[in-house]
Amino acid sequence: MRLIEHVVDSGHHSTIEHISFTFAIAGVSRALSHQLVRHRIGVAFDQQSQRYVKYKEPQYVTPPSIEANPDALQEFERFRDVSEEIYHRFLEQGIPAEDARFIFPNAVTTNLIMTVNLRQLMHMAGLRLCTLAQWEIRQMFKLIRKEVMAADPYFGRLLVPKCVPLGYCDEKRNEDEHCKIRPHKNSVFRVWELYKRGALVEREQA
Numbered sequence: 592m593r594l595i596e597h598v599v600d601s602g603h604h605s606t607i608e609h610i611s612f613t614f615a616i617a618g619v620s621r622a623l624s625h626q627l628v629r630h631r632i633g634v635a636f637d638q639q640s641q642r643y644v645k646y647k648e649p650q651y652v653t654p655p656s657i658e659a660n661p662d663a664l665q666e667f668e669r670f671r672d673v674s675e676e677i678y679h680r681f682l683e684q685g686i687p688a689e690d691a692r693f694i695f696p697n698a699v700t701t702n703l704i705m706t707v708n709l710r711q712l713m714h715m716a717g718l719r720l721c722t723l724a725q726w727e728i729r730q731m732f733k734l735i736r737k738e739v740m741a742a743d744p745y746f747g748r749l750l751v752p753k754c755v756p757l758g759y760c761d762e763k764r765n766e767d768e769h770c771k772i773r774p775h776k777n778s779v780f781r782v783w784e785l786y787k788r789g790a791l792v793e794r795e796q797a
């Protein structure tokens with residue numbers, strides 16, 4: 592374990608590609624899964640087929656912003672119910688499931704198996720635990736961190752937003768520093784410029 596800590600601290604992350612985790616991910620939206628499978632390196636996915644698996648009772652993820660708005664929720668549920676009715680009608684008409692599924696919203700749930708090495712999991716967590724990440728995938732990565740933490744607290748602690756190891760935030764959308772986890776790089780570079788100027792003055796005065 593001390594060897595692993597040493598290589599991680601030194602940034603020699605290829606060593607931790609030998610450590611991998613497999614997660615069973617259930618009941619997430621297709622909106623989430625589309626984001627998840629954009630990760631290409633060091634990660635493998637298997638996803639529930641919408642071609643060969645016919646939904647009897649599709650399940651949906653409702654975003655909290657819609658949940659909290661009674662009018663929006665009503666519209667959401669109406670659309671969801673209509674699409675479900677049409678889906679079943681299409682199947683009755685002999686339309687294959689792979690085509691009938693075109694009627695589903697992004698909210699419909701899916702299941703996946705994800706096997707990922709620790710190096711890539713740190714990278715993914717870095718992006719997806721960022722406060723600017725989409726809420727559902729961020730929530731899922733919080734659960735992933737919890738699971739990894741239970742398996743090994745040292746590995747769990749490596750799963751943090753990317754600004755933590757970087758020391759600063761590089762997200763354009765956080766230039767106003769509304770997220771306080773780390774200062775924005777603009778602030779860091781401003782202070783660095785001031786420091787350099789001060790250090791030069793000190794050197795000249797010496």
Ligand SMILES: Cc1cc2nc3c(=O)[nH]c(=O)nc-3n(C[C@H](O)[C@H](O)[C@H](O)COP(=O)(O)OP(=O)(O)OC[C@H]3O[C@@H](n4cnc5c(N)ncnc54)[C@H](O)[C@@H]3O)c2cc1C
Pocket residue numbers: 629630631632714715718719723724725
């Ligand atoms: C907050 C947020 C907003 C996003 N918004 C959008 C959006 O609006 N539109 C959109 O299309 N996508 C969006 N994405 C997805 C994003 O652009 C990436 O596709 C996704 O996060 C996968 O990450 P990655 O590119 O690091 O790939 P990974 O597969 O996780 O790759 C890991 C690392 O390997 C290296 N790597 C991987 N593949 C290559 C390659 N082919 N060549 C060279 N190096 C490689 C890179 O260093 C990369 O960072 C968003 C992601 C986030 C987190």
